[in-house]
Amino acid sequence: MRVAEPLVVRVPASSANLGAGFDVLGMALDLHLDLGLGEAPAAALPVDAHHPAAKAFVAAGGADGSAMWIRSAIPMGRGLGFSGAARVAGAALGLAAGVGDPGAAVAAGVDRILDVAAGLEGHGDNAAASVFGGIIAWVGGRALPMRVGPRLASAVVVTWIPDTTTSTDRSRRVLPDQVDRVDVVHSLGRIAQFVMAVEHDDPTLLAGATDDRLHQRARLPLVPDAGEALDSGVAAGAWCGWLSGSGPTVAFLTDTDALDAVIAALPESGHVKQLRIAQRGARLVT
Secondary structure (H helix, E strand, C coil), X not given: CCCXXXXXXXXXXXXXXXXXXXXXXXEXXXXXXXXXXXXXXXXXXXXXXXXXXXXXXXXXXXXXXXXXXXXXXXXXXXXXXXXXXXXXXXXXXXXXXXXXXXXXXXXXXXXXXXXXXHHHHCCCHHHHHHHHCCEEEEECCEEEECCCCHHXXXXXXXXXXECCCCCHHHHHHCCCCCCXXXXXXXXXXXXXXXXXXXXXXXXXXXXXXXXXXXXXXXXXXXXCCHHHHHHHHHHCCCCEEEECCCCCCEEEXXXXXHHXXXXXXXXXXXXXXXXXXXXXXXXXXX
């Protein structure tokens, strides 16, 4: 395939589950992945046919065998949605390639991008957050974006990232086949609390809103110091904290007043990034 002009798609990272919202809630983060056709920029890596971005590119109509490159600030295997972002980028680039107005194709094709990426991922919470940005709920195969008000938009997302990776498949295998009714009711209430906090832009409602009994209890012991990080960050003043995706990253929402205390409380076995909620999703860039 011959590309007259370079095409580059930029996609944000994501944090999924957000506590009790297992396979439902997702948040886009301002850590980005670029996927392109044409001349590769510095620090970019070639994409082979087995890469998740390449498979999504072909599934969305891109020509098999096209030369692509990737440049990503999203770490792999850390629970920050690398595979979802790569698939969203591949699908978006597949729609944009070979059309007269690639930007319009991406903007108009968000449903198709999401269908391709979520289908390849097996679930849509990460992919939907990367497509639309902000905070979303993935319900019945649909993305329901939430309004992110100014207080949450200015909040800091602190991520504690240990020097280990987590397999999503292995992490799912430790989850119990059955859950007690009282635990289900507990988590349902926390989901409602979290959604209300976002919709009303009221951080005071976030206290306890990410307290989960469906998956975090089983997954946290798989990551050394993750449980300590979660408890310490919240005790130091974060509004809330959660295991990001299947881990190993632990994430927190906090205001700037508590930021230094939250970071200082986290175990030294992980490094910290200070991020924001990404308000923009997948888009074409020059």
